[in-house]
Amino acid sequence: MTELAHHPYLAGAESLVAVLDSMVDLQPAFLPEPDQRRALQVMRAVASRALAMEAMLMAAAGGVAEADGHRDVAAWLAHRSHASLAAGRRAQRLGDACDRRWQHLGRALVTGCVDVDQGHVIVAALDDLAAAATLVDVGVEEWGRVLALAEAHLVEQAAEFGPRELRRLGERILAVVAPELAEQLEEKELEAAEQRARRRTSLRIQHLGDGTALIRARVPESVALRLTTSLEAFTNPRHAEGRCGSDGETVPYDRRLGEAFCSLLECLDPARLPLHGGDATTLVITMDLAALVEGLGAATLADGSRITAGEARRMACTADLVPAVLGTRSVPLDLGRTARLFSPGQRKALALRDRECRAQGCSIPSTWTEAHHLEPWSRGGRTDLANAVLLCSRHHHLIHADRYLHDRMPNGDIRFARRR
Template identity: 35%
Template sequence: MSSAAALHAVPLGTVEVLREIDEALDRLPHGDVVGAADASAALSMADKVITRLQAVRLSLVAEADRSEVASESGMTGTGAWLAACTRRDGSQAARDVRLATALDNGLDATREALAAGAVSTEHAQVIATATAQLPEGLDATERTAIETALVRRAKLVDPGTLRRDGRRALAAVERSQAEVDAHEDQVLRTQEDEALAKSRLTWHQNGDGTTSGHFTLPTLAAAILVKTVQHVASPRRFAQQAAKAARAAGATTAAEAADATWDAFRAADGDWAHRYGSAFVELLEHLPTDTLSGKVAATVVVTVDHEQLKASLGAAHLDTGHDLSASEARRLACNAGIVPAVLGGRSVPLDLGRQERFFTEAQRVALATVYDTCAAEGCDRPYAWSELHHEDPWASGGHTDLALAVPLCGHHHRRAHDPRYWHRVDTDAHGKKSVIYSRRS
């Protein structure tokens, strides 16, 4: 990347001034502050300086975008150029470019307040978003009045409060209560739709018995999850347990018990992530599945030999293809949302002849002891995802019997009923089936 290309549009003297600021910071004394007043004054000044520098940075980003520095450097866009220049995350660089261009395209009051250190970049982002969401039909004077009102408000409140004010920004130009309410409703519904569209859940097996994951959820759904996990983790229950332990350790007075409880809290301060993780595990293991349309399809089926279960020794098998200890399977067998398929245990009628059109939950559980995956040759989709196919079509007189059930993933089940494909079902000596497909000529 050419430094000349990167800097040719920077206003004269900018680099020199920034270099002087950098050198001045080297002279900054370090050490303990004298008191709260000194700390408050220093923090306020530090925030103001940081904000003003951020304003300079955003103005440079806007200038770089106007000058098409990225194309001169062979980059795909200003965001990619910025990420490369600053060694920052690409998504954050893209957000910076969007804010910089928004400030450079009509948000004069916001840009000036940011440059003066009167509002933060978080406030500026809220104002940029709120003004972009304004309804059509507003003239330039009204838009300027709304921006000015939001900047004035930003000097008094935090970004979260300002965000709520921004949804009702039409009040600043004396629009009717109905119009203000309608706009707020539209903004919220759009935000909710976009949040749902962004929902993601990914996970990765680490190979050491753990799985790591990442989720993006609408804030409401995340709030429900967090509140539930915190309830299960129960800080109040933790306090009660700590107080009980303190008394057992010899605390004789309420003050001693309180001190011991507080010590336990401080000792556990760095361990709350683990406590929340354990609470999340407990929550998942107790999810109710009795109202789902297909209970076993969404429930873990644990297969274990009866003798191993009694002895809590050996390994159990899940219909997701994983193994776990028999003792863990024994614990899970007590929980809701877990279907234990105990080999050698009490039998369940599984051959239903022509009386039933669809395979039952008991039949699905039974097949989980035989199959790990879809029965199609070469398919590795787990059995838990499968649909039960009649080897002899029920519509042609076939029976809904266990021996005629073939677990197929959705893709291969559709192919089994696709007239463009021919398939053959092979059954081995243990009754396990394999389906082979070929395209009809």
């Protein structure tokens, strides 16, 4: 009675083992350099194709795991071969994706046109795109065509780009294969992201019992950028002078940020807190005027992050978009005792007059300074230009510190001296 012949698939797999056995005693160190170059490429291609075929086999061998009571093929294989279960699960996910959804990619993997590392990246990009079907207004048949075009394009680009570049291409693949849908999808994704950000927003204050408190906050990115913009006005990262304390010691940046946060809170006008919390920090938002008016599309913040046009319109409610002319009746330069804080118009006028911090020898530009009352407002000092001078955060702290004396020079500069 003749032994039944093996299936060609199994026969081929066993022949690969036989070939590898024949190579065990060969020493690659004795290969000439040109042959080593070629052998490296061949071995990588063979290894990638073998991994791809293993992944496809795992996708088809679910009955094996079920028969032996294992959760899946990856668990069965890890038990039999003592291999990594995590690596097995990753391979099985690749095989399942290519078997059920991305057959063109699967064919490219087993034929060696796409490396298995590239395959994982392409599957992730295509699955993300497929999951966005509910966010675009398009029929099932048309969306299927878009997905097929995306798969074909990424497989084609695998001949030129590695996993890292393919990941970036995958993030913007819709703009390549269906640009008319890309803007619609981006707007929907940004809206969803902003809604998630609002739901996840939180702030906790933990009093540590040593005179300090720990503040932990999770806020939307646009709010974080607004806070960063405000704090940088106090930390003044462009100049080295603000990096030293009053005693000349180097101050770590995280401490300067903390001190800036405290200064920001001290500058808030309590009388306005119920209304809005103070004048909104100016943010640079790039977008079409029509998009701002209609509330459709997306906008770009100064750090490159994107928000919806609707969110930009909401922010515009607290940061007036109006033309301003210094010195007109609509922008008073002298408020006398009617207000404690200097107005934006007065700040502009002070910037034109002082140009930089008026502490003797300090060159911090006016953009990063604070307006100081020469005669304190609490003692009857007026909020007007004659009673104002611009000081950087460091010198503004020093002028209120008991350990320093200060006097005003004939040219208007402030001279400091440590008390003896």
